[in-house]
Amino acid sequence: MGKKEQLKIINMVSINTLKQNWKGILVAAVVGSTAVLIKEFFGSPILDPLLVALVIGIVLRSFVKFDDKFISGFRLTPLLFIPIGVILYGAVNLNFIKFASVNPTFIFIVLIVFIAYLTSVFLLSTLLNINEKTMYLIAAGSSICGASAIAITSDAIDAEPDDVSNSLIPIFISALIGLFVLLPFLAAILKMTGLDYSIMAGALLQFTGFVKAAVANIPVNGANVDVLMPLALSVNAVRYIGLLLLIPMFASFARKRFYIPWYLWVFLGAGVAFSFLPELAKILNPIFKPALTYLWSIAMAAIGLNANLKSLFSKDGLKAFIVSFFSFIIAISIFLSMYYILRELIIL
Numbered sequence: 001m002g003k004k005e006q007l008k009i010i011n012m013v014s015i016n017t018l019k020q021n022w023k024g025i026l027v028a029a030v031v032g033s034t035a036v037l038i039k040e041f042f043g044s045p046i047l048d049p050l051l052v053a054l055v056i057g058i059v060l061r062s063f064v065k066f067d068d069k070f071i072s073g074f075r076l077t078p079l080l081f082i083p084i085g086v087i088l089y090g091a092v093n094l095n096f097i098k099f100a101s102v103n104p105t106f107i108f109i110v111l112i113v114f115i116a117y118l119t120s121v122f123l124l125s126t127l128l129n130i131n132e133k134t135m136y137l138i139a140a141g142s143s144i145c146g147a148s149a150i151a152i153t154s155d156a157i158d159a160e161p162d163d164v165s166n167s168l169i170p171i172f173i174s175a176l177i178g179l180f181v182l183l184p185f186l187a188a189i190l191k192m193t194g195l196d197y198s199i200m201a202g203a204l205l206q207f208t209g210f211v212k213a214a215v216a217n218i219p220v221n222g223a224n225v226d227v228l229m230p231l232a233l234s235v236n237a238v239r240y241i242g243l244l245l246l247i248p249m250f251a252s253f254a255r256k257r258f259y260i261p262w263y264l265w266v267f268l269g270a271g272v273a274f275s276f277l278p279e280l281a282k283i284l285n286p287i288f289k290p291a292l293t294y295l296w297s298i299a300m301a302a303i304g305l306n307a308n309l310k311s312l313f314s315k316d317g318l319k320a321f322i323v324s325f326f327s328f329i330i331a332i333s334i335f336l337s338m339y340y341i342l343r344e345l346i347i348l
Contacts, residue, residue, distance in 0.1 A: 017076065024066075024073015025080075028305060031056050032298030045209035045216075046179075050147035051172055053297040057304020058165060058312070066305070077302035081295045082155040083263040087270050088292040089148060092285055093240050094271025097278075102234050105342055106199065109335065110238045113203045116334040117143035120327035128319045133159045136250040137167035138324050142331070144242045146171060146207035151296050154303070156247050156261045157254035161306035162316075169312060170321035174328045175206045182332065184219045190336075194223030195231070199339065202235030204331055211236045244268065 018025070035053035066074075099107075118139050125135035140153040147168055154164050183205075187197050201214035215225060215232045248260045274281040311317055 021073035021076045024070040025077050028077045028302035029298050031301035035297045045212040049297045050300045053301040054304040057301040058307045061305045062309040074302045074305040078299040081299040085295040086263045087266045088288045090267035090270035091274045096275040106235050114143045116331045120330040124323040133163045141171045144239045156251040161303045162311040164303045165307040166320045170324040174325040175210050179210050187219050194220045198228040198232040202232035
């Protein structure tokens with residue numbers, strides 16, 4: 001495609017297409033912004049605005065009959081907002097300087113857990129005959145960073161709205177069980193230290209907000225949260241690098257040909273630039289972080305407004321939960337068996 005044709009397409013999207021679909025985009029923007037405000041009002045790290053936006057969108061679509069003008073806007077919104085969000089996500093989260101400072105043992109542990117998640121999701125999905133794209137989204141959301149990874153992957157593989165809802169909500173439920181039941185139970189029976197628990201949370205929990213909640217409410221006496229929180233988040237942040245592998249891999253599998261989304265290069269470039277220009281990062285990150293949250297919440301709202309509530313309670317929805325939950329159990333098992341062998345190598 002020549003440059004002139006590309007410019008024509010851009011102009012059509014920016015003028016004609018937006019004029020035709022503004023109603024759907026506006027509804028998605030209102031729902032996405034509401035989700036962000038809910039998170040801000042309650043202040044809970046568990047209330048991921050992307051998930052909240054998706055759920056509100058699904059519920060709204062179930063009770064309100066939208067005409068074709070709205071629906072076409074719902075379909076267009078993720079295509080507009082997710083690529084921009086990916087670029088901002090790289091600038092905000094892909095910090096190679098911080099990654100280099102993480103203990104190599106932690107990086108190795110995260111790598112093994114990452115492989116455990118991918119392997120178990122693929123095997124369980126094959127056994128249960130899960131939709132291919134849903135499988136990719138469960139794998140990305142579980143192994144990396146929940147809603148954010150699903151948002152990026154969904155665009156790269158052209159996932160359907162039901163694929164997104166059938167992966168994100170089961171992962172969220174699995175993470176809730178992990179946060180409130182599994183991890184505290186393991187901490188008690190294994191008599192974990194604050195260090196053990198923080199590393200476990202950072203390496204395993206599927207949402208960054210859940211990692212924060214786990215450490216903030218750490219069930220270990222005498223644990224110094226101020227010291228352990230940055231540690232857990234640095235371990236969790238190592239997982240972001242996995243996007244550089246998963247996005248081209250899943251996109252190529254889904255399209256049956258080698259494919260790298262254009263915005264993945266900008267994602268990488270933004271991460272490199274902000275890693276080595278810390279002063280620029282200090283200025284722009286306070287702007288980029290809220291912008292990213294709003295962009296992706298709006299995109300997720302639009303996906304929810306396209307999704308079918310019935311699919312969540314279907315056999316496919318149940319299968320997706322089984323895959324997400326048991327892959328979580330397997331990842332926990334792999335983590336524990338490996339961590340207690342390697343913990344003597346950890347140097348604080």
